[in-house]
Structure formats: structure tokens, C-alpha cells
Amino acid sequence: MTTYLSPAKVNLSLGITGKDPKDGYHYIDSIFDPVSVFDVIEIEKSGVKSINLNSGLNIPKEKNLVYKAAALFKDAYGIKKGVNIKLHKNIPQGAGLGGGSSNAAAVLHAMNDIFKVKAPLKELSALGFKLGSDVPFFIYNRTARVTGKGEKITPIERKRELWYVLLCKNVHVATKKAYELLDNEKKLTFNKSCNILLLRYLKGQDVKGGFLQNDFEKPIFRSFPGLKEVKTVLKKQKNCIDACMSGSGATVFALFETKGDAELCCRRMKAVFPGSFVRAAHSI
Secondary structure, X not given: OEEEEEEEEEEEEEEEEEXXXXXXXXXXXXXXXXXXXEEXXXXXXXXXXXXXXXXXXXXXXXXXXXXXXXXXXXXXXXXXXXXXXXXXXXXXXXOOOOHHHHHHHHHHHHHHHHOOOOOOHXXXXXXXXXXXXXXXXXXXXXXXXXXXXXXXXXXXXXXXXOEEEEEEOOOOOOHHHHHHHHHOOOOOOOOHHHHHHHHHHHOOOOOOOOOOEEOOHHHHHHHOHHHHHHHHHHHOOOOXXXXXXXXXXXXXXXXXXXXXXXXXXXXXXXXXXXXXEEEEEEEO
């Protein structure tokens, strides 16, 4: 079997800029960063036509994005042979870290490789968008500004390494519910000037914190006050530059400039929030 790493992501900024009245999907303006927490996917050709998926998850395989990605690729390129896939999950589900979308992108890359289709990234991205709005980002898998409904990817030349502490309490925030809460907000708080500061920071300029932002925070924190507490605690940690919720939650992350500061925070958070998912990670 061939092994593929499927990384998590954080949203350094996430603004909701509108909603398509035709399909109900939201327009976003977000900066994504892939981070060093990985699911692992093993894949090989099989002697039959079917897709065999071993995920260890308690959901029908046909509803798993890994299965959907393999089936979509087979259909798009007329692949007759089947595949055996093993999925090893390390990224928590429903956490705003993009685990399922990352898995789908990794499978599209894997299918492209093992069947020697040689589809370009732009083509894989368009295919991935049919599976989910975060999948195109993971096709390119680098720091990027993501706009439109998630299909427009503009790479960012990041000049510094970023260190994070990711913390996800035992709370599941369904994306659909998060958007419903967001739609009830009278005024969103996304600040374009913060994005300018963030971009300067990513390019290596000396910028103080306060530039991470997420439109989902206000409604999600109101419904899940424990997540607001996590952010408050993270921001108080030594040398924390800023903290923010990722995606529609429930992960909240803290940003640091050094590995040592991130690992120190990680150890402390494991003691403060026992039983929670807590990881130190870096941008990749």
C-alpha cells in the first residue's frame, strides 16, 4: 500500500461575505494554513471493481468523503479497477480542522498517482469542489487566501514558520448548525484591516497580535460558552501572539513564534483541559 499524509488546517481569518440565493452556499474570505496534525491514508489497487474502505468510523462507507472521492475520481476518468483504502484518523471530527475535506483531497491525489492519470491541480481542485468547499484548498495544500465559495485559491508566500496549540474540547459543532446561527446574526464583525495586518505578519513584518478573526466566533461562543473560555485561557499564555477559533469550531488555537512556547502551552493546556484534544503543531 502507498501512504499519504492528510493534514489539518486552521483558519487564520474567516469572514462571511455573502450568500448565494440560488443554492444557499455562503461566500467567504479566509486565510487557511495547513498544519502538522495528520490523518494517514493507505491505498492500493485491487483486483475487483469496487472500493473497499476500512475507516474504523461508525458511518456508512458511502457517506465517507474518502469513499466519495475515490468513486468520483473513478467515474470522472473511467477507471474500471477498484481500490483498497485504509484511513487512520488523528484529526478530530466536527472540529473546524478540515479533516474530512483533507482526506478527500489526499484520495484524489492518490488516485491520480496510482492510476497515472496526470490530472493537473486545477482539474483536481474543480473535482474536489464537488465534494466540499474546503477540498480545493487541500488539493494545493499551502498557505492561501480562499475566496468565493471555497473554490478560489490564491497562494500566499509565507516568510515565517508558525507554531500553534490546537485545543478541541469534547464539543461537536455541526457545520450546518453553525451557519444557521451565523445567518441569525444582525451584524458580522469581520475587519478587513485585520487581514492586512495578518498578511504583513505572514510576510515576515513586525506586527503585534490582534489580527486573527472569525465571523463564527460570536454566535458559536454564545451557544457554546466553554469555547470562549478556551480562547480566553489561551490568550493569557506566555508569548501567545493571538488566539482564534478555526472554521465553524469547535477547535480554538493559539499562535506562537517558537516551538518551545507552543510546547510549553500544550503541556499546560493538557493539565487545564484534561480529556480534550490538545496538540502543538506547526505550519507546513
